[in-house]
Structure formats: C-alpha cells, structure tokens
Amino acid sequence: MKRTIIGITVILLSACSTRDNYKIPEYSGKNIAFEKLPYSLDALSPHISPKALYFHYSKHYLGYVKKADAAIAESSYAGKNVEDIIRSTWMIQEPPYKKIYNNTAQAWNHAFFWKSMAPAKEKVTMPEELQKKVTADFGSVEKFISAFRDAANNHFGSGWVFLAEKDGKLSLLSLSDAGNPIPQGYKPLLALDVWEHSYYLDYQNERAKYTDAFLNHLVNWDFALQNLKL
Numbered sequence: 001m002k003r004t005i006i007g008i009t010v011i012l013l014s015a016c017s018t019r020d021n022y023k024i025p026e027y028s029g030k031n032i033a034f035e036k037l038p039y040s041l042d043a044l045s046p047h048i049s050p051k052a053l054y055f056h057y058s059k060h061y062l063g064y065v066k067k068a069d070a071a072i073a074e075s076s077y078a079g080k081n082v083e084d085i086i087r088s089t090w091m092i093q094e095p096p097y098k099k100i101y102n103n104t105a106q107a108w109n110h111a112f113f114w115k116s117m118a119p120a121k122e123k124v125t126m127p128e129e130l131q132k133k134v135t136a137d138f139g140s141v142e143k144f145i146s147a148f149r150d151a152a153n154n155h156f157g158s159g160w161v162f163l164a165e166k167d168g169k170l171s172l173l174s175l176s177d178a179g180n181p182i183p184q185g186y187k188p189l190l191a192l193d194v195w196e197h198s199y200y201l202d203y204q205n206e207r208a209k210y211t212d213a214f215l216n217h218l219v220n221w222d223f224a225l226q227n228l229k230l
Contacts, residue, residue, distance in 0.1 A: 068103035
C-alpha cells in the first residue's frame with residue numbers, strides 16, 4: 001500500500017515539474033517581435049510533442065529573436081521594417097550584416113512556420129481553390145505533394161522548404177540555412193523547417209517521418225491560400 005501511494009506521489013510531482021518546465025517565456029523586442037504561438041504546446045501531438053515544440057519555440061526561435069533584436073539595435077536598421085532588413089542584408093557577407101540577416105531571417109522564418117501548421121487532424125485537406133492552382137502549376141495535387149516531400153527529405157543539411165509564388169506561378173524552394181524567399185522576389189505561402197532541431201527530439205534522424213507528419217496531419221493549407229490571395 002505504501003508503495004502504491006509513494007508511486008502516485010512521484011507521478012504527480014513529476015507531472016507538475018514537467019508543466020512548470022514548459023512555461024512559455026515572455027520577451028518584448030524593440031526591433032523584432034517574439035510572436036505568440038498560435039496554438040497550445042500540445043495542439044500538434046502526437047506528431048510534434050509538447051516537449052519538442054517547447055524547445056523549438058522557447059529556445060531556438062526566441063534565441064534568434066533576441067540575437068536579431070540586439071544586432072539590429074546596434075545598426076542603422078533600428079526601427080525599420082523586418083522584411084526590408086532581410087531584403088537589404090541578405091547578400092552582404094561582412095559583419096555585422098551577415099549576423100543581422102541570419103538571425104532576422106531565422107526569426108521571421110520561424111514565426112511564419114508556426115502559422116504554416118494548425119492543430120493536428122486525422123487527415124488534412126487542401127481547399128479546392130488551392131487544389132486548382134496546385135494542379136495548374138504542378139500537374140496534380142499528388143505530384144505537388146511528392147515534390148514537396150522530395151524537397152524536404154533530399155535537402156542537404158539545415159534549411160527550409162517554402163511554397164512560394166512569383167509572377168503568378170507556384171514554386172517549391174529548398175533554401176539552405178537562413179534562406180528566405182522575400183529578397184528573391186517571391187511571395188511566401190507556406191514553410192517547413194528542416195533544421196534538425198525542428199524534429200530531432202521526436203524523430204531523431206528520420207526526417208522523412210517528420211515530413212509525412214507535417215503533410216498528412218499538420219500543414220495549414222488555409223494559411224497558404226490566404227497568403228496566395230494577398
């Protein structure tokens with residue numbers, strides 16, 4: 001009997017500790033926003049665990065926001081539009097511009113990525129209007145999904161896969177490191193983070209399973225369509 005009671009006590013204490021550890025931090029940047037996560041930490045489960053989402057959002061994303069905020073504050077870009085900063089710095093390799101670009105683009109990409117997902121569903125469905133556009137530009141929805149999967153799984157190293165639009169045509173962009181479509185004249189519609197930190201806690205080295213989870217259960221096609229109409 002004592003053993004059972006002790007076991008229950010330990011479990012309860014462990015649960016409380018876990019909940020406390022997953023408390024979302026607050027940060028108010030002067031030059032770039034730490035955008036609020038648009039759903040709860042458990043909303044993407046079981047495909048992305050609360051632990052994985054917590055560390056991705058509260059450690060990696062916030063880290064980029066803080067570094068970008070500090071770097072921008074020490075430059076002539078202080079107070080300027082974030083997308084304009086990305087456009088102005090993306091081709092400059094010298095410090096401090098490279099640091100400004102890398103951290104600002106990564107902060108922007110992550111904020112966009114959170115919106116590219118929605119609470120987990122048994123099976124996501126693409127809006128008919130977006131299906132027609134995808135079919136026109138890729139041949140079929142099935143060919144598009146296959147191309148998206150290939151872009152994500154075959155991307156070497158760290159980076160991003162963006163669904164983007166330029167001159168009326170959809171494209172899938174496989175961008176390395178802090179790559180961002182905006183300076184290249186593309187309108188981003190949707191993003192998938194393929195940096196290892198985005199999936200390793202749940203999937204280890206199996207990026208393909210993470211990609212499938214995103215495409216089958218998490219992707220926010222309504223967000224993509226909304227951006228297409230802008």
